[in-house]
Amino acid sequence: MMGKRVFAPKLYYQLSLDQLVPQNHLLRQIATAVDFSFVYPLAKSHYSHTGQPSIDPVVIFKSMLIGYLYGITSERRLMSEIQVNLAYRWFLGYDFDEAIPDHSVLTKVRSRFGVAVFEKFFERSIHICAEAGLLGEGPVYVDATHVGAAASLESLVQREETVSPPLSVKDYIQKVYKDNPEPQEEDGATSLKSLPVDDKTAPEYGPEVHSHPETRKRSRGKTNQEYVSRTDPEATIIHRIRDGLRLAYKAHMAVAGKRGLVVTAAIATTGIAGEEHLLNDVLKSHTQHTGILVKEVVADTKYGTLANYVSLDQAGVTAFIPPHERTNGVNGFWGKDHFRYVPEQDIYFCPAGMPMKRAGTWPGKKRVIYRCEPGTCQTCQLRKECTPYGNLRTVTRFFDQSLIEEVKARIENPVGKELIRQRKTRIEGIFALGKELHGLRRTRLMGIWKVQIQLWLTATVINLKRAVKALTARLEGVAPTQTDNPPSAIAITTAPLYFSFTTAN
Numbered sequence: 298m299m300g301k302r303v304f305a306p307k308l309y310y311q312l313s314l315d316q317l318v319p320q321n322h323l324l325r326q327i328a329t330a331v332d333f334s335f336v337y338p339l340a341k342s343h344y345s346h347t348g349q350p351s352i353d354p355v356v357i358f359k360s361m362l363i364g365y366l367y368g369i370t371s372e373r374r375l376m377s378e379i380q381v382n383l384a385y386r387w388f389l390g391y392d393f394d395e396a397i398p399d400h401s402v403l404t405k406v407r408s409r410f411g412v413a414v415f416e417k418f419f420e421r422s423i424h425i426c427a428e429a430g431l432l433g434e435g436p437v438y439v440d441a442t443h444v445g446a447a448a449s450l451e452s453l454v455q456r457e458e459t460v461s462p463p464l465s466v467k468d469y470i471q472k473v474y475k476d477n478p479e480p481q482e483e484d485g486a487t488s489l490k491s492l493p494v495d496d497k498t499a500p501e502y503g504p505e506v507h508s509h510p511e512t513r514k515r516s517r518g519k520t521n522q523e524y525v526s527r528t529d530p531e532a533t534i535i536h537r538i539r540d541g542l543r544l545a546y547k548a549h550m551a552v553a554g555k556r557g558l559v560v561t562a563a564i565a566t567t568g569i570a571g572e573e574h575l576l577n578d579v580l581k582s583h584t585q586h587t588g589i590l591v592k593e594v595v596a597d598t599k600y601g602t603l604a605n606y607v608s609l610d611q612a613g614v615t616a617f618i619p620p621h622e623r624t625n626g627v628n629g630f631w632g633k634d635h636f637r638y639v640p641e642q643d644i645y646f647c648p649a650g651m652p653m654k655r656a657g658t659w660p661g662k663k664r665v666i667y668r669c670e671p672g673t674c675q676t677c678q679l680r681k682e683c684t685p686y687g688n689l690r691t692v693t694r695f696f697d698q699s700l701i702e703e704v705k706a707r708i709e710n711p712v713g714k715e716l717i718r719q720r721k722t723r724i725e726g727i728f729a730l731g732k733e734l735h736g737l738r739r740t741r742l743m744g745i746w747k748v749q750i751q752l753w754l755t756a757t758v759i760n761l762k763r764a765v766k767a768l769t770a771r772l773e774g775v776a777p778t779q780t781d782n783p784p785s786a787i788a789i790t791t792a793p794l795y796f797s798f799t800t801a802n
């Protein structure tokens with residue numbers, strides 16, 4: 298017989314919030330594993346010693362954790378969910394009949410605390426992972442991913458139309474040149490093109506946009522040089538073959554640990570910041586957070602620049618990073634892979650078997666130039682495939698090319714191959730998890746410092762989930778009892794509650 302449910306609300310209930318939350322609930326496990334009282338000293342200096350008591354900062358951080366754990370990216374919706382979700386209420390220490398803080402509290406606290414407090418919060422999650430036995434010496438995996446900005450392409454306006462951010466000195470000079478063009482030179486090049494672009498003198502965000510000619514080329518129509526988002530001026534235009542144009546930031550992360558599962562560094566930048574320039578910062582951040590020196594680093598080809606190899610070598614770090622170099626030739630002509638270097642003699646042998654000796658150096662590019670004897674190439678039968686203009690063929694080699702050769706040999710051995718293979722599943726797995734479940738796909742907040750906070754919170758929940766899993770596995774076989782109540786900073790009422798149900802018709 299088909300049943301039919303008829304809701305008949307009682308006037309009085311005898312129940313306990315604690316009993317309603319399952320023993321194996323993730324929030325209960327986190328509350329057991331983490332003593333959130335560390336938040337008080339972090340937050341203390343940001344409150345006055347007089348006045349009305351604030352919302353408990355532990356409640357604020359726990360609320361944010363709930364949002365990132367369950368992918369609730371809207372803070373309004375988060376507080377609405379907390380209002381009706383018993384487990385969330387239990388985690389925060391709010392009883393059935395207690396009012397939940399307003400969503401605006403989260404915004405205020407974010408501005409009040411700034412990035413330093415949230416970084417410490419993230420750092421604490423790493424220490425919890427270490428206490429759970431997840432962290433130790435081993436390779437550090439580094440990578441970066443784009444995070445969509447909370448701004449539409451519709452918000453793009455010409456830079457001239459906006460006053461925020463103001464033009465930098467370099468941009469202003471470029472604008473002056475653009476507004477007052479000089480006569481064309483004979484070869485058609487204008488003096489504007491010869492303006493040097495110096496990354497080192499560029500301020501942190503805005504002008505970085507202008508220092509990436511590749512990005513300008515790829516942006517197809519709308520460039521960061523000309524357009525800025527009115528909604529989020531710090532978001533930058535990127536172009537991806539699959540997604541087309543979009544506004545984005547970039548998340549640079551390091552992952553380490555015995556199983557390579559703990560996020561140890563997370564840095565937010567504009568969407569066009571080259572990850573190869575951030576490698577040292579990410580590794581420094583890893584060491585600062587974990588207290589463990591990096592001995593081996595694994596990353597993809599984008600990080601394989603000579604500058605990175607040199608700095609890693611000087612720091613005593615073993616690199617497992619495929620070099621970012623072009624071995625194939627230009628326009629179908631033979632590339633460097635057709636030439637064999639003999640280190641004992643410091644010469645190359647060309648495809649025709651002719652020796653190519655040192656012919657000089659190229660200090661600006663930090664390279665040595667190698668050539669055959671004059672006249673050799675002109676009479677060579679292979680020159681149609683070898684030298685584009687029928688001239689003497691040249692091959693160059695970095696002063697520190699031996700470092701690149703070492704890395705190439707290292708990543709070809711079984712250990713190197715295994716680490717390169719692991720990189721994909723480890724750090725890219727973290728990105729996938731963050732994007733799928735923990736709000737990394739798109740920023741909710743505008744401005745790079747808020748995106749940085751979001752990144753740390755995403756990393757924190759990933760770490761806490763790992764730590765809780767490890768700690769739970771360690772306790773496997775020990776059944777939780779009613780006395781195993783969480784040592785939460787907020788007192789949880791475990792006694793049965795009696796209250797009047799006032800919503801009955």
Ligand code: SF4
Pocket residue numbers: 647648649650651669673674675677678679680683684690
């Ligand atoms: S063109 Fe010159 S460098 Fe090339 S294969 Fe011939 S001799 Fe060697």
